[in-house]
Amino acid sequence: MDQLIQHAGQINQQLSRYGVKFGIYKNGVFNERLFPFDAISRVITQEEWVKLEKGLIQRVDALNAFLRDIYGPKKSIIKDNVVPEEFVYLASGYMPECEGFEPPGGIYSHISGIDLVQDKDGEWFVLEDNLRVPSGASYPLIARELCRKCSPETFKSSRVVDNRNYGALLREAMSYVNRGGINVILTPGRYNAAYYEHSLLAEMSQAVLAEASDLVVVDNVLHYRSYDGQKRVGTVYRRISDEFLDPLYFHRESLIGIPNILSAYRSGNVALVNAPGNGVADDKGIYYFVPKMVKYYLGEEPLLKNAPTYLPFYEKDRKFVLENIERLVIKDVAEAGGYGVVFGSSLPKEKLLELKERIELEPRRFIAQEVIDFKDLPLVIDGETVDRKADFRAYVLTSAQTRVWPSGLTRFSTDPASFIVNSSQGGGFKDTWVLY
């Protein structure tokens, strides 16, 4: 590891040369910035990984079962009063356009990004499920590649599981549901901040990288237009969000979508990876119910815990939240223009009162969580090793079976006081080593 720390400067230089950047919207302005790499890897032991892996597979399988149930005719989890109806139908990611059709293989979330943190005792908690277009897998891929070049000995002497199989896993996820034709990765284009990731993943998974203008639906079948003619497309791994997928179904003014792609999808002529409509399952309000889904659909005890969460929707929880608001994190689950995430401890008295009133007025709109005391990870800032908060995104891929990529994205915050390790809040990333 010391070897790598010495090379950290070079690795960051290489990353900027490759254009490994992060794009963020702040106050309505789009900014791109480099995503700094820290050379001290997060290390996960084999024993710990095996447990984590099982829990992640279980969670993603339950989430896929939930999506099949909600968009299918039964909706049994609602009828059995496990998930209250309004949490499903008021979720901004619920799309009635997706009712009455089951995607190939019954898989909705082929590529899931599950965000976790580890507390001081080493226990893992899931903070968020990302089942729409989880990004970021390219960061650990490229960082590992550069580290391997800088210090090949490190990977000879340490028992680190090779993470170069991501392309193969991705390819399998696409090919398993393919409806006949080539696999395509749909990118919004070269000006998108994640374009580098899209092109890298296309190369690694042997898929064709396409923009919307390269794709056209004719006779209800999707085709890729290239210089040497048209090719049928069987799977689209789309890196654009649901709303921009098809202007005939969603945003009429959308220019980046593919008109009638949803018709072709609903006719079973092309697979969409991930399926549209997944936002209902990774909604902030639905999150509370995921451990219940594991029990309901799989009949198993959930192996991974949620951060302790309260739903003011339930009277008992509401009372608790109002009494303990100073030490909780409050998240607004409203569709748009929400209040975001606030720490009760950071609010002045009058703001706190205002928030309490809002919660009483619209209890369904909020969730409240205990602040988890994350385990800090060491990183190097200006030559000094310091401890900072970090989270971890695991990539879970579903084809015939669900598998976890033995790597992942560890993000840290450079601000010692911050508990928010979102890339858009400043901070960087580390490689994650899974040991064998």
Added chain:
Amino acid sequence: MKWLFFHYDTFLEFERPVNEHQFMLRCMPDSNGRQRVVRAEVSIKPMVPISHLEDGFGNKVQSGCIPFDHTSFHYSSDGEAFVFENNKDQSPLNPVFRYPSGLARPSQKIKSLLESMALAGKDDTEKAMVIMETVSRTLEYVSGSTDTETTAAQAYEKGTGVCQDFTHLFISLARLAGLPARYANGLVVGEGASHAWAEIYSDGCWTGYDPTRNTLVTDDYLRLSVGRDFYDCSIERGVFLGESGQRQTVQIKVHEASNVQRSDAPQQQQQQRQG
């Protein structure tokens, strides 16, 4: 029960040639508890293959692509259907119809309007009747006073609208009152434009209410589609390459088999509007 013959016809003319024209139509009625379609055909010009599918609300959809230059697009549906008098459709309830949707989202004023109605102690049907009467009294029918993007809140603010606006306001109020409500689009005997009305779910079935005419739906109404609001039910949507103005001519004929009457005076409109 009525045996209805229907013919729906739209002619779109473009000022300049357009290409790669992707279209999606909802111009065909389907069989259900309230109507049985015995014959239905859709045809388009230029002739290209049409794909038939169902959308998320169970509506029949016809999609396709005209991949070459053209200056007009003509589509029509034609057929016969029996419409029952019972005004009941047993299709299952998607709970989404209990919740606000884009064009029918309630404003504070719409909430106050609901509060001003005496609904306490009334059953679902009575509530729906009160809401229907209120909407028909509240809005004045003025054709051309609103457009396809007008919301229930905007129409209420203006005090005027067409059938789409009457229906949106009705749906918005009904959902607030706890009645699952959906938008219905279709054709009515003797009318030269498509019409919109609402359906309320109660006692295991959908019942049609026409707030524009302040009446329950009869066997004169042939339904083409249902959805959360107008946006889910548009008869035609299209995207094409090329910048061009367009002009639309719609012809609709719906008549009883035994009573053949024609109302085929063509209507010319810039944008497709409803009665």
